[in-house]
Amino acid sequence: MAAMLQAIGGASPSVAFSDHYNKSSVSSIRSFPVIRSDARSSSGSIHGSFKPGKIITKATATQTESSASAASKPGHELLMFEALREGLEEEMDRDPRVCVFGEDVGHYGGSYKVTKGLAQKYGDLRVLDTPIAENSFTGMAVGAAMTGLRPVVEGMNMGFLLLAFNQISDNCGMLHYTSGGQFTIPTVIRGPGGVGRQLGAEHSQRLESYFQSIPGIQLVACSTVYNAKGLMKAAIRSENPVVLFEHVLLYNLKERIPDEEYVLSLEEAEMVRPGEHITILTYSRMRYHVMQAAKTLVNKGYDPEVIDIRSLKPFDLYTIGNSVKKTHRVLIVEECMRTGGIGASLTAAINENFHDYLDAPIVCLSSQDVPTPYAGTLEEWTVVQPSQIVAAVEQLCK
């Protein structure tokens, strides 16, 4: 019986999460060097076909051990920005070539506190406060990477990295190839993106859709405290340039993570909730909207399989494919724009590879193709809400 990743969805950011590392097989814990887990197929939900009429308060089938006190549980509890910092600090301890470039990362500690305390510990050169010149300091990171360092570039908001598009596309992505393999660019470019709470259009951008065509880079999106730390470490250790998408509303998520060191795989997707009826693919903050919708769906008798794709480029077609082959229905829920987003690419990829297994057209729920409005009501309508997800699943599973 495959233990399942247990996550309780909710739109509010500070919900406590149950342990991840107690599960036995469908886990992404890796030892070093990063290896693939063998237990990739989930054996289906525990409670079989749906039982209408039984109210389940949690979206997952098995009950978690929720009554044990915090002190007796192994691991430690922390917030997501602390986990990112922990991952970064561990890597900086481990390898003196790892350095951080960004605006206000040093003395200020990062505008989202991800680098708090690091400048005091490692000095002003390893945690470099840059002037406001994204294109140039990203290019500087490329030059430093080519000559032996391993820089982590922080965009104060992902949207600011649009100014660095020249360097990210031409130099990060392509230099390894145009130099015939002579120079590697082991940079990590990270920052908070996504729609926040009334931050306005320019601070609410989703850059994953703009970056996805750039050859030579990998895109990953973290969504839980556990995978944030693991992906941060994996991204720093990778020889490829990696763009790590964090979400501005998820920084205060609290979760208990292992004390032992762990590194996740950059290319794998995460099985959040195995199911039988429909595959829901999602990433980043929409995972929580999906899990909230899943609660409602389970109460209505559906059994959705939820996969957090995590790796936005390249797609983990194995996990996704296995799921499609099982459920035959796909719903993609993303925060990207409708046009040219991650969902659009994913739809194409699934159609191309698993067309025969589909019983219904793929439905993709994305944000509206509008600049994110300031007004709260309008902002709510630009982003996919759990009720829309429930409606889409009901429609697909007819």
Place this chain on the structure above:
Amino acid sequence: MACSATAQIIQPLSINSARSVDNSGACTKILSPSSFLGSTPRINKKLFAVNKSISSLARRPTIVFAVSSDVVKEKKLKSNSSLSNLLITKEEGLELYEDMYLGRAFEDMCAQMYYRGKMFGFVHLYNGQEAVSTGFIKLLKKEDCVVSTYRDHVHSLSKGVPAREVMSELFGKTTGCCRGQGGSMHMFSKEHNVLGGFAFIGEGIPVATGAAFTSKYKREVFKEDCDEVTLAFFGDGTCNNGQFFECLNMAALWKLPIVFVVENNLWAIGMSHVRATSDPQIWKKGPAFGMPGVHVDGMDVLKVREVAKEAIGRARRGEGPTLVECETYRFRGHSLADPDELRDPAEKAHYATRDPITALKKYIAENKLASEAELKAIDKKIDELVEDAVEFADRSPVPARNQLLENVFADPRGFGIGPDGKYRCEDPKFTEGTAQV
């Protein structure tokens, strides 16, 4: 209105020609027809007044920042006693000559090969600017880095990349320095620390700044004895680009060991420098950021070398960056596709008389550093080297299909996991170049 002061108050120069000659507040005196500067046959007026002396020995670089005054004093000394206290020894002279002649011969051969259909795309030749490349790069160690633009063949050759590898790269063969994947505009060499080769102007300057940052990091974090410097070469057009200014700021702020070398050849394709720039004197932009700005005659390799010594020395000692503007000229068009009809033939003729190779030859002959025969021997050696490079490139193989997917990622797992559960790079077709990725 004497023009010999080393520190001077800079007045904005007026572009309107009619008044500029007599009334400009800048203490410059025109000794040569300035109508050649960035002029086309249609613009017959003198555009602006800048010190453009024909007499090369009397010429001094105008410097604002006091730090560089040593160079000026040194140059004054040299100009007064040109027969003794030679700037170079015989070996250095021959080395400089050989390097410049190699640059010229190589670029001429490129043009021939292009028109014969051996190379394609955009090819930008360096004829006429050899003094800048040779003057700077021959002072570097192997560990020092060079970053250039698309006009990078000669920078690579000066840095030590073998002519064979550069020519093969131009032919798109797998034996090229970038395995044929870069081309004319993307010359890279890890061995010789040539960090490219960039097609967008200004794109390389931050990369150079990063390489200089690594040098500082090695010194201060790793506590190594590192005095590597980086040279960033770029043109006049780039000096209006944001990345240029952003990097001047960062380099001066952190005192990075970098020299910004502006190859001001007055033209950005067909855009004259004076038509694109509010204040055409680029060297003045250095002091605005807190670094010395130096202007030097880029057609004279010895002058360039003297300035380069000072600038590179500053960087090595940890005193920070320098901005060096080299006034130079390209004899050919912007690229081999440029008909070059816009530039005034009189301007071209004027600069042709200042050919840096001829000038060095003359200097060597006048100061009896080497004989005519020795120079001719070098010519012959280089001609043969270039011929050999062409033959090598010709007989080298083109890249095979299996090279297509190889260098996209340093870690090919970046291509992801396929539907069968294996990494795509484990697919046997991956090494053939036919895998679905």
